[in-house]
Amino acid sequence: MTSQAKAFSLQGKTILVNGMASGTGGAITQAITQACEQRGAGILATFQPGRQLHGLVHCVDQQLECPVTDLSESDLMQVLQSNLIQPVMLTQRVLQAGSLAPNASIVFLLSAAAHQGAKGQGAYAASKAALSGLIKCLALEQAAHGIRVNGISPAAHEALWLDVANGVIFLLSDASRWITGTSLPVNGAGTELAS
Template identity: 30%
Template structure:
């Protein structure tokens, strides 16, 4: 097999779909993909700043999500990369979490993701890539976020199973598990949790690398998984967390 060229890192001409792409990690992924040459379609509950198409919608709404998927197909005729970034959470001890709140967490972090994959998979040819954005909570305890963490763990399991199911058709499936990458939404959840004072726990913020990260660093991992540099990578998770997952119970002083 011929050696990879420097152009292997580029996404020139590829069609990428990013859900939850109006801010935070999703926006960083969308902007970075565009900088690396991709055509990017974006959807979000907030108005996306760019995209072809760029649509404002709730991915939990099956009608709106179907309209978005059809618009992508009509505009480009194919999807080369799907980044399932949309999701969300709120702080609630398990005993106080209502059935409605639980359904919301399940729909927002799992059901909408499987539905989006089903909608766009017919547009994905051999060589395509699905990237699911999970969380460090998929791999560790998350008091006050039990159902959210369970759904992220479900996405991790789904990623591995789909990687095997879709390997015969040449579609790769991987995940990114970010942590310590402050975003507007993440900071808001943290502040409300600490103000609530109902749990005797506080998340550790300083990772082994000694600094907080930036959403663009998650975008770098997504560029790798989307392109030819990762053409033999499937069924795995890239932890973009400054070493938090590796550290386990060890914390830098």
């Protein structure tokens, strides 16, 4: 294996993937799992304290189609609980347990809606925008430990799911060792997806 190929490899790594069983997060979780297994990485679906992790991927993606004027507090809290609070608290638990290896990578699924908004997606966009801010803070806090923290921001289009999974693989690999505190856009710009 060339040094360049080795940089993109996940061989020998253990990755915890936190995602939904259906929808965008589920599809991306499945693609990431298949890609990691093909690249020789071990995949975990639940956190096991005491086991060293090289990556933590949050693919949680609960959406709610509702204009802000009709949004109930309980609906807002449900989306925030799923998309923001649960991934943040799991990350905290993993970090407190000292389960992340040096040079590990944490990746959060964001959304293009977090950066540009979308009609009827106020709660969803807000939850993902909050994660975007958290990523920047957490990246600064974990830099001394060599742990990278990034997001990936896909447009809402099924044709991009494999590209999103490949983007996550890149962020988990050593090829992205100098990238932290940012979000990788996967938006299909310049193609028919942009229309």
